[in-house]
Each structure stands twice: as structure tokens, then as C-alpha cells.
Amino acid sequence: MPEAKSGTCYLYIxxxxxxxxxxxxxxxxxxxxxI
Structure with missing residues (x-):
């Protein structure tokens, strides 16, 4: 699901x-x- 990925990216950002x-x-x- 793209939603799950979006949430992960959001936290990262x-x-x-x-x-x-x-x-x-x-x-x-x-x-x-x-980094």
C-alpha cells in the first residue's frame, strides 16, 4: 500500500x-x- 510508504517517508522527512x-x-x- 502506498499509504504505508507515505507515512514512513513522512517520519523520515x-x-x-x-x-x-x-x-x-x-x-x-x-x-x-x-548522515
Whole structure:
């Protein structure tokens, strides 16, 4: 379902927007956890 993916992306972007260096492991890209 695209909805589920959208929610995951939303969380990922939320963390990125906040300026946090760490990311949630829920994102589809675990390698991008540490940028």
C-alpha cells in the first residue's frame, strides 16, 4: 500500500527537517540512518 510508504517517508522527512543528525530505522533506507 502506498499509504504505508507515505507515512514512513513522512517520519523520515520530519526528522530531517528538525535538523537531527540521527534518523529512525523505520525509513526504507537504513543506510541513510547516519548522515
Amino acid at each position: 520530519l526528522y530531517s527537517s528538525r535538523g537531527d543528525r540521527y534518523y529512525t530505522g523505520i525509513s526504507s533506507d537504513p543506510e541513510r540512518r547516519l
